[in-house]
Amino acid sequence: MTQPAVLELRSVSKSFAATQALRDMSLQVLPGEVHAIVGENGAGKSTLIKIMTGVYQPDGGEIICDGQPVTLRSTQEAQAAGIAAIYQEPMVFPDLNVAENIFISNRTKGAFMRWSELYREAVALIAQLGVTLDVRRAASGLTLAEQQTVEIARALSLSVKVLIMDEPTASLSAHEVARLLAIARALKDRGVAVIYISHRLDEIFRIADRVTVIRDGQHISTRPIAEVTEDGLVHDMVGRALESFAVKTAANPHGEVALSVKGLGRAGVFHGISFDLAKGEVLCLAGLVGARRTDVALALFGIAPATEGQISLDGQHVAIRTPRQAMDLGLAYVSEDRRKLGLAMALPVFVNISLASLRKLLGTFGLIDRKAEAAMAERYRQQLAIRAPDSATEVGKLSGGNQQKVMLAKWLETRPRILIFDEPTRGIDVGAKAEVHGIIRALAAEGVAVLVISSDLPEVLALADRVLVMREGRQAGILPIEEATQERVIGLAAGQSSGKGERTAA
Numbered sequence: 202m203t204q205p206a207v208l209e210l211r212s213v214s215k216s217f218a219a220t221q222a223l224r225d226m227s228l229q230v231l232p233g234e235v236h237a238i239v240g241e242n243g244a245g246k247s248t249l250i251k252i253m254t255g256v257y258q259p260d261g262g263e264i265i266c267d268g269q270p271v272t273l274r275s276t277q278e279a280q281a282a283g284i285a286a287i288y289q290e291p292m293v294f295p296d297l298n299v300a301e302n303i304f305i306s307n308r309t310k311g312a313f314m315r316w317s318e319l320y321r322e323a324v325a326l327i328a329q330l331g332v333t334l335d336v337r338r339a340a341s342g343l344t345l346a347e348q349q350t351v352e353i354a355r356a357l358s359l360s361v362k363v364l365i366m367d368e369p370t371a372s373l374s375a376h377e378v379a380r381l382l383a384i385a386r387a388l389k390d391r392g393v394a395v396i397y398i399s400h401r402l403d404e405i406f407r408i409a410d411r412v413t414v415i416r417d418g419q420h421i422s423t424r425p426i427a428e429v430t431e432d433g434l435v436h437d438m439v440g441r442a443l444e445s446f447a448v449k450t451a452a453n454p455h456g457e458v459a460l461s462v463k464g465l466g467r468a469g470v471f472h473g474i475s476f477d478l479a480k481g482e483v484l485c486l487a488g489l490v491g492a493r494r495t496d497v498a499l500a501l502f503g504i505a506p507a508t509e510g511q512i513s514l515d516g517q518h519v520a521i522r523t524p525r526q527a528m529d530l531g532l533a534y535v536s537e538d539r540r541k542l543g544l545a546m547a548l549p550v551f552v553n554i555s556l557a558s559l560r561k562l563l564g565t566f567g568l569i570d571r572k573a574e575a576a577m578a579e580r581y582r583q584q585l586a587i588r589a590p591d592s593a594t595e596v597g598k599l600s601g602g603n604q605q606k607v608m609l610a611k612w613l614e615t616r617p618r619i620l621i622f623d624e625p626t627r628g629i630d631v632g633a634k635a636e637v638h639g640i641i642r643a644l645a646a647e648g649v650a651v652l653v654i655s656s657d658l659p660e661v662l663a664l665a666d667r668v669l670v671m672r673e674g675r676q677a678g679i680l681p682i683e684e685a686t687q688e689r690v691i692g693l694a695a696g697q698s699s700g701k702g703e704r705t706a707a
Contacts, residue, residue, distance in 0.1 A: 204231055204232055204233075205267075205268055206229040206230055206231055206265070206268075207230055207231065207232045207266070207267060207283075207362050207363055207394050208228075208229075208230040208253070208264075208265070208266055208284065208362075208363045208394065209227075209228065209229045209230070209264070209265040209266075210226055210227055210228045210249075210252075210253070210262065210263070210264055210265075211227055211262055211263040211264075211265065212225045212226070212227055212261065212262040212263070213225075213226045213227070213249075213252060213259045213261070213262035213263070213264070214226070214259060214260050214261040214262055215248050215252060215257060215259050215260050216260055220590070221418055222245050222248040222418050223245045223248055223249060223252070223259070223418045223419075224417075224418045224419050225262070225419065225420075226245070226249065226262070226415070226418070226419065226420055227420055228249075228413060228420065228423075229423075230363060230394045230396060231394060232362070232392050232393075232394050233389055233390075233391075233392045233393070233394065234389065234394055234395070234410040234411060235385055235386075235389055235395045235397050235408050235409050235410050236394065236395070236396050236397065236409065236410065236411050236412075236413065237396075237397045237398070237399070237405045237408070237409035237411070237412040237413070237426075238396060238397070238398050238412075238413050238415065239398070239399070239400075239402075239405060239412060239413070239414055239415075239434065239438055240414060240415040240416055240421075240438055241416065241438055241439060241600075241602070241631070241632045241633065243588055243599075243600035243602070243603065244415045244416050244417065244418065244438075245415055245417070245418040245419075246367075246398055246415065247367075247600075248418075249415070250286060250365055250367055250398070252264070252273075253273075253279065253284055253286075253363075253365060253396075254273070254276050254279045254284060254285070254286050254365065255273035255274060255275045255276050255277070255278050255279035255284075256276060258272070258273070258274065266282045266283070266284070266362075267362075280306070280359050280361075282362075283359075283360060283361055283362030283363060284361070284362070284363045284365070285355075285356040285359060285361045285363075285364055285365070286364070286365035286366075286367060287349055287352040287353060287356070287364070287365070287366055287367070287369060288367045288368070288369075289367060289368040289369065291345060291348035291349050291351070291352050292352070293340045293343070293348045293351055293352065294340060295339070295340050295341035296339070296340075296341065297339075297340055298336065298337050298338055298339050298340065299323065299327075299334060299335065299336045299337070299338050299340060299343070299351055300319050300320050300323035300336040300337065301319075302340050302351050302355065303323050303326060303336075303351060303354045303355045303358055304319055304322075304323070304355075304358055305355070306355065306358075306359060320336055320337065322358070323336040323354070324336055326354040326357050326358055327350070327354055329354075329357060329387065329391070330350060330353060330354060330357075330384045330387055330388075331383060331384065331387050332350055332380065332384065334347060334350060334351075344377070345373060345377070346373050346377035346380060346381060349369055349381065350384065353384060353388070357388075361393060362393065362394060363393070363394045363395075363396060364388060364393055364394070364395050364396070365395075365396040365398070366381075366385065366395060366396065366397050366398065366399075367398045368398060368399055368400070369381055369397075369399070370399065370401065370404060375489070378404070382404065382407060382408050385397065385408055386408070389410075397409060400629065400631065400634075402431055402434060402435075402631070405426070405434075406426060406429075406431070409426045410425065410426060411423060411424065411425050411426060412424060412426055412429055412434065414434065414437040414438055416437070416438060416439075416440060421437050421438075422437050435631055438631060438632065439631065439632040456479050456480050456481055456482075457479060457480050457515075458477045458478070458479055458480075458515075458516070459478055459479060459480045459514065459515065459618055459619055459650035460477070460478040460501075460512070460513070460514060460619050460650055460652075461476075461477045461478075461512070461513040461514075461516075462474055462475055462476050462477075462478075462501075462510065462511075462512055462513075463475050463510055463511050463513075464509060464510035464511070465497065465500060465501075465507050465509070465510035465511075465512065466507060466508065466509040466510050467496060467500055467505065467506075467507050467508050467509070468508045468509070470493055470496050470505075470674060471493040471496050471497060471500075471671075471674035471675065472509070472674060472675055473510075473675055473676055474497055474510070474671075474675075474676050475510075475676065476669055476676075476679060478619070478650045478652060479650060480618075480648045480649070480650050481645050481646065481647075481648050481649070481650070482645065482650055482651070482666045482667070483641065483642070483645050483651045483653060483664050483665055483666050484651070484652050484653070484665065484666065484667050484668075484669060485652075485653045485654070485655060485661040485664060485665035485667070485668050485669070486498075486652065486653070486654045486655075486669050486670075486671060487655065487656075487658065487661050487668050487669070487670050487671070487690050487694060488670055488671035488672060488677075488694045489672070489694045492671040492672055492673065492674070492694065493671060493673070493674040494623075494654045494671050495537065495623055495654060496674075497654075497671075498534060498621050498623050498652070498654060500521075501521065501527070501532065501534075501621060501652075502521070502524055502527045502532055502534040502621060503521040503522055503523045503524045503525075503526050503527045504524055504534075504542075506521060506522050506523075507521075514530055514531070514618075514619075528557065528615060531616075531617055531618035531619060532617060532618070532619045532620075532621065533557075533612035533613075533615055533617035533619070533620050533621065534612070534621045534623070535608055535609055535612055535620070535621065535622045535623060535625060536608075536623050537623040537624035537627055537654070539601075539604050539605065539608055543604075543608040544596050544604060544607060544608055544611075545596065546595070546596050546597035547595065547596075547597060548595070548596060549592065549593045549594060549595055549596065550578055550582065550587065550589055550591075550592040550593070550594050550595075550596055550599075550607055551574055551575055551577075551578035551579075551592040551593065552574075553596050553607050553608070553611060554577060554578045554581055554592075554607060554610045554611050554614065555569075555574045555577060555578065555611075555614070556611055557611050557612060557614065557615050558577075558611075558614045558615055562574050562577075575592060577614060578592035578610075579592050581606075581607075581610035581613070581614070582610075584610075585606045585609065585610055585636075585640070586606070586636070587599075587603050587606045587607060587610070588600070588603050589603060600629075601629050601633075602629035602632075602633030602634075602636075603633075605625070605626070605629055605633065605637065606633075606636075606637075609637070609640065617649065618649065618650065619649070619650045619651075619652070620644060620649055620650070620651050620652070621651075621652045621653075621654075622641065622651065622652070622653045622654065622655075623654045624654060624655060624656065625637050625641065625653060625655065626638075626655075626657065626660060634660075638660070638663065638664060641653065641664060642664070653665070658687045658690060658691070659687075661685075661690065662682070662685060662686075662687065662690075665682050665685065666681075666682055667679055667680065667681050667682060667685075668680045668682065668685045668690060670690055670693040670694050671694070672693065672694050677693040677694060678693045680693075
């Protein structure tokens with residue numbers, strides 16, 4: 202007999218001004234199951250999480266916990282009801298140790314702290330998750346995966362019944378992903394309901410018991426995972442097939458060299474990177490976490506300049522010491538970190554799009570031509586299908602996929618000759634991912650030289666004309682796409698000896 206739901210939403214709706222974020226959303230979560238929730242960016246997943254955790258209150262409908270209607274007016278009330286969440290970016294106190302972080306929310310009574318008892322209980326909670334972690338260790342030295350473990354242990358200390366995992370693996374290595382999925386299974390075995398939200402469909406099929414699809418704020422389907430196919434899931438998520446976004450590699454990308462790198466390095470970080478990048482070519486940098494691929498991009502764009510080697514553009518040696526120099530030479534860098542190096546979240550869309558092109562918008566007396574700025578933003582909003590009510594919308598209120606498009610628009614307006622994409626589809630849904638892939642290939646078809654850094658191997662193999670594999674700050678090899686497979690790329694990244702067809706130079 203099916204167990205009663207530990208958490209249920211009945212016809213829940215939520216609006217923000219003219220935007221209907223959720224409409225008659227119904228959902229049942231059973232104890233001891235992993236229930237995946239998937240949907241495009243902007244589908245309403247974040248709003249749904251915030252309603253379940255008490256951040257938002259619904260405009261209509263009911264929330265039922267253990268068969269009883271409840272009103273969750275804060276995260277504290279949600280925790281009291283047994284509902285907690287962990288996110289892509291963990292929230293731990295770096296100056297406290299592991300045990301202190303675990304019990305930060307539930308050890309406030311009494312004048313004295315029984316430290317031996319606290320450490321003993323912390324060790325027991327960590328052990329329940331099947332991992333090893335020193336509970337006296339400072340949180341400032343923990344990896345992202347270890348910080349997430351601390352947050353999960355904190356939820357267990359609060360007798361959690363429903364744990365929401367929101368994009369928990371977006372910044373983790375393959376090994377860390379496997380460990381997190383094992384923790385989710387351990388929670389399930391303890392009777393905890395896990396709500397798992399991810400854009401990585403392979404993880405959904407590895408971990409979920411049931412999967413719910415939401416689209417445009419509405420419930421589309423809920424099915425046992427055994428009855429779901431990947432094509433069917435994608436179709437439910439985007440409301441269309443994605444064949445129209447199929448990516449094709451360029452027939453002859455090896456034309457005139459736009460960028461040549463010889464022996465590039467930065468002391469103590471990476472060393473000996475050499476490649477040629479042709480106009481119209483997509484070269485992908487692949488590797489495991491710690492390979493230092495992003496550091497190569499930071500050096501090329503002058504954010505953290507190289508200390509050895511040389512860079513040539515169109516056959517001319519150049520020294521790139523600042524991003525301004527890089528931009529003047531025709532380079533653009535779409536960072537993996539939208540918040541720190543990509544966008545001003547509190548500012549509107551039109552300001553963000555114009556940030557890298559203010560010179561061309563200067564009018565009389567050095568003032569910005571606001572009419573031209575608005576026209577530029579509106580053009581890109583239409584061209585890239587940025588889903589925002591208008592270009593005056595605050596960027597921080599957009600979904601991840603639409604933020605990515607705004608950041609791309611900012612750099613496209615600079616008319617770059619060489620475009621560097623660092624994790625171009627991190628944290629965005631399958632529909633937006635296909636659109637970004639299409640944009641990248643279209644740019645290459647127009648003659649732009651494109652360098653892509655990606656941890657998503659299927660993405661690398663779909664986009665690349667060649668794949669440069671890095672390992673621990675060094676170049677492990679360059680593979681033409683016809684010789685690149687997931688096994689060969691991973692083998693080079695992990696330090697296996699090179700096989701037939703490996704190219705170690707451009």
